[in-house]
Amino acid sequence: MKPISLKIKRQDGPNGRSYWQTFETPYRPFANVISCLQEIQKSPVTREGKKVPPVVWDCNCLEEVCGSCTMLVNGKVRQACTALIDNLEGPLTLEPMSKFPVVRDLQVDRSRMFENLKKTNSWIDIDGTHDIGEGPAIPDQDRATAYVLSECMTCGCCLEACPQFTLDNSFLGAATFSQVRLFNMHPTGATQKEKRLEAVMKEGGITDCGNAQVCVEVCPKKIPLTDSIAEMSRETSLLSIKKIFNS
Amino acid sequence: MKKRNRKVIIIGGGLAGLAAAVRACELNMSVDMISYQPVKRSHSVCAQGGINGAMDTQGEGDSPEVHFYDTVKGGDFLAHQPLVRDMCHQAPAIIHLLDRMGVPFNRTSEGHLQFRRFGGTLFSRTAFAGATTGQQLVYALDEQVRKHESEGTVTKREWHEYLGAVVDDQGICRGATIHDLRTGKIFTLRGDAVILATGGPGNVYSRSTNSTVCTGAATTSAYLQGAKYANGEFIQIHPTAIPGADKLRLMSESARGEGGRIWVPRTPGDSRPPKEIPENERYYFLEENYPLFGNLVPRDVASREIYAVVYEQKMGIAGEAMVYLDLTHHRKEYLEDKLGGILDIYRKFTGQDPSETPMKIFPAVHYSMGGLWVDYEDDGHGMIDQNSVRNQMTSIKGLYAAGEADYQYHGANRLGANSLLSCIYSGLLVGRAAFNYSKSMDVASEDISSSVYEGEETIWNNRFEGMKRMNGKENPYSLHSELGELLLENVLIVRENSKLSSTLEKLEEIESRFKDVKCLDTTHWSNPMPSFINQLRCMIQLSKIITKGALLRNEFRGAHYKPEFDLQQPKNFDPHEYIDYLERTHYEEVNDSDFPEGHLDYMKRFQANNEKWLKTTIAQFKNNGPEITYDEVNTSLITPRPRKYD
Incomplete structure (x- = not known):
């Protein structure tokens, strides 16, 4: 299978300028956007071979009940954990939400x-918290x-x-x-x-x-x-x- | 005299932390609440099925005493009984409290609370809000804390991480060292007491049902500072999760509580679609092997059975490590109302509809019964003295723990829907304990010399600077995956001493490779890497606690299964025989002929095993690893006896 290509909008801090980097990770069945970002953490090298700091993002539950990993996947706002690669058109683009201040990369302050x-x-x-009935x-x-x-x-x-x-x-x-x-x-x-x-x-x-x-x-x-x-x-x-x- | 401001620092904003905060605010304490992320996103939101409290609304004869018995038996008698009893007696009031806070619990036709069945009991005592009960409970408590926050009594510090306790030269905890995850700044907070409500350590296994923040780093940090860690080897493997590469997503026990059936095709390797396999060609192994409890046997039992079916009998679906969890006999509308939340999760991650096709599931690491050792004080009548400062206090004075971070309530195996209860019960209890402790202090935290705090700050600043400079060959995230795979392979459901001792050696190798880690990001703003390296350091130490505890405990109890030490309960054994046997041994000689063949021998083995092993495991950090000793368990209320669910 073809590797998964992810074009990611990055930003080093709230006042920094944004820039794009593209990463490739091996295809895996049932992969989702988070599992791809986790792969990038293990080998943070852009498609051009440049070693960079791993992408920073928020996530927690990975099953769409905590709301943490909200971002724009292919331009559409959603949780990244339920964004299954098999259901998405590649190459993928990931961007932070635009209506909240960016903290870093895909992290925003909500x-x-x-x-x-x-x-x-x-x-x-x-x-009060005492036993005062039903x-x-x-x-x-x-x-x-x-x-x-x-x-x-x-x-x-x-x-x-x-x-x-x-x-x-x-x-x-x-x-x-x-x-x-x-x-x-x-x-x-x-x-x-x-x-x-x-x-x-x-x-x-x-x-x-x-x-x-x-x-x-x-x-x-x-x-x-x-x-x-x-x-x-x-x-x-x-x-x-x-x-x-x-x- | 001006009343002094009593301050408690609460680490973690899941159910235990939020409950502690609400109680502390009610007692006019001021609260500093520390969390990695907005507390509303804490891992407690992942709890699905419900919360237990015996109200007997369906006339089944349930009561808090039965709940107490089920919980103690479910935990294979390793839990301290007065605590469990007190918790079970307070459970109905806790559920009413949550109801008053606005939790949308499912209702009966008359508008009262509805209850469903869960594992390890024959009674309907689980209150639930669809299949996202944990989320709903977190939200209700989060809202109460937000109210206190808007009134100025709670100061939330989200995007902050707890690094360690500030302990003075008398060994008393006087505050906490905190890491701002945005600025990277490390600072200390003064407080009369510190409460660790930091949840479980599932991520030590890399892949589990836990959220990504559940690393166990905070509790391990306390252990490294000298706090006792108890029953670490008791890790619950949940029988039903969706297999996955990044996470093993939980399929709640409520699916079985609502009638879900576990089965595999009778013919190994049968590759027909499940709907085409007729009833008589399906092996409902839990129902067949446990006619009384059926699909609702406790989790340790269900996980072992699934393991045996897949690996010993080679009967997994199409030869793979999976079994069916079948709800297709229910109407779609019924399922959506009762289980919608979890069915959505299954649909989103597999693309299949559980109301039409049976789900494919497999066991996964889920919960730690073990955690920081904490104290309690009973009232001499089999309940807890609610006002004791000892309740929930770790072995470091002034440092408390509650929720999954402690070890007290579930013994060797937790029953489903008891975790939300123990989190809130222990949270409320610890809030009061911290308040009473604050009142009893000889020296207030504001009078402690600032050098105590500065010293701790310097230690952590140096440690983090050191981690940022790490420039070796190992990627910390890859090393973490390796650690997890090692534990998943060797310290899971079936445990063997040879594998456990080789794992302990491999953990030493991983620890030495850890020294060769590379910090891939050395920037100063919102950089998660130094934190993760510190968490990995803790996870390696915690792995040693779990593995060594498992290696040394040569018995089979609850979730800790060593086939070599299985006492081989006779098939037709009745646990009452054991009570009979114990009574008789008091006043007469017992003979083989008094019991069915082989039973007396088994009971003698059981008794001898309990004398040796019915003990709390205590791990203390010595010589860069855990030194293990054993403590007595309070079994004063219910005589420990063999468990049986068939």
């Missing part, structure tokens, strides 16, 4: 996503809806694809809106519903969504992000109306 979860109170306020009974169909939303691994695919989300604006983005929907749905979470909605109504909030609908197409967990966005629009509109009547 801390903005976690900050957004703080801004929106994305948690359930509990009384949680609320929840219909299984509500659980099923919540479960799908709760599979979000904060990978950032939806934000990479979103035309509204840029490196330097304050747009919260689909992942955050969907988490707000998740916590607002929960019987205990609903006690803080308005607080979360108010965060979503600020600058960078739900009204900035351009309705491009690409987020839902790239989500590796098939989370119905556009439904979440619609639900957030509805809830925030209701809150605005309520505020008018209460003022």
Whole structure:
């Protein structure tokens, strides 16, 4: 079999300039992008024979539940672990995500996503960790809806694809809106519903969504992000109306 | 007097670390949380099937005491019993806590928690959120920690690595040495206590079900600093994983909990597609050999059976090292709801749909029952004194461990869905222990001389400078693969002393080759290479603990299987006979004729073996390797007896 050819966009640091290097690794059945990068670590030599530092990337679980290894594979944002070589057109190109600051090579800094979860109170306020009895009974169909939303691994695919989300604006983005929907749905979470909605109504909030609908197409967990966005629009509109009547 | 700020440093943000942080915050401690990566991406997310807690919601007669018995028996009686008992009694409250935090546990028609069956028990006591329970539990605890973070009580330092404990001249841990993985800067943190919640060491085997961060480096570092490491040789091999070059991906036990069946074609080498092989030509070997527990025998038993079918009976699928895990008798909708997460993984990595074609699976390294030795204090009534500062403390005062990093809860073999429980139980326990310890300190950490910290910082700076200068011939990643292959071949399911002693020699060779490693990247920004070289150094030392422990333990217990020392339980043996035998020996002479033929002999062998080997293995770092001794196990509540699952 022909060796696997990988053209990789590299960058030495946040302020460095990017450059491309091409590597070749032997073909192996069931190889994925991560296993190819691991091969490069064992022999970090470019196709032209130049010895270089191994490529740097993030990964952890290698089974698409941690969200770490998100990058652009052949221009498409996805997790590199489930990117099987046999299913991809070669030569492969690997690039870091473009909507987050590059740390080094394929590593990016997605801390903005976690900050957004703080801004929106994305948690359930509990009384404490002590034995204070059962949680609320929840219909299984509500659980099923919540479960799908709760599979979000904060990978950032939806934000990479979103035309509204840029490196330097304050747009919260689909992942955050969907988490707000998740916590607002929960019987205990609903006690803080308005607080979360108010965060979503600020600058960078739900009204900035351009309705491009690409987020839902790239989500590796098939989370119905556009439904979440619609639900957030509805809830925030209701809150605005309520505020008018209460003022 | 101003109340002083009590600070705990928690290393690792998986379930144990997050639980410890939440508890510590509740007790008004301030928390420094150190993690390689955003804690939401910790390895605990890989846990799939569920979390155990006996609530008997299906009227089967389950109770925390039965859960306790199943866990102790599943672990072949090597776990300290008061701890296991306390954990099992707190399990329902822990599940309710997680439920209150918003974990989307599957529900009954009335909207209550639903439970399913798991291995090593006959009761439905596993609560679950689809087949991504670990992920859901991490997220719920991560959200609670984020709340505390936004309130300023938790300081997260993600993209940081723990290098070692700062230990003063009295041998007390006063903080930690930390490595910033972006800037490469090494610095120390002061803290009243340090908690290692750093998970397991699966990557010592190179290929396992573990995530890439699971190197065991932090626990090994503590061992190299003098902490005791216990039961290292007890490595769980999970029976069902997808074979792979970079990772062996877990296929949860919940697949069997939901009725999944293990089989191979009766005719060796039968190459027909599985659906074309009629029922009577399939060998459901677990169901046939273990009629009572069937496909839900404990993991050590299932892995040994699969091994025997493949390597002794040569009955692997089409002659290869694989067996079928079959769910095709279920409706697709049912499978998607209960097991969607793991079926997706199978589909994505093999291209086949498990609802249509049986999965091909094989055992893989999964979990370490062993870990850092930690203390506990029982309350004299078979439970744990929740307020003891000794709970979860390693043999270095002030240094704690919890979760897979400790050794206490699973004995010689862990039951499925008990790991999430032990992580959270020990996390909550250690949070309180660290708080009480902080209150009891004679000298606060802020009053310790800064020279203690500076000294440790210098040691690590010099060590890392040295590693960066390494310019030999060995590629560290290739050497790591070799280390893993060596262990996979010799220290896995079936263990033989000749192979173990030659492995120990080969480990010395690998260690000397390690000195000839080349640091391929000497830049100063976000350079993972010096870290990896340090982790490899630790992995080599940890391999010695595992291998030497396995070599010296001349018996067959739980996951540690040496055929040479199998006591050969008679086929028709009933474990109650052994209890009967023990009672009778107290007041009368027992004769062969009192028991079925061969049984008395077997029971005498069993008793003698327990007297010698029912002990905790303790490894201590001496002369560049582990010195092994043995400690008593607390078996005060349930009399150890032969295990039986058929």
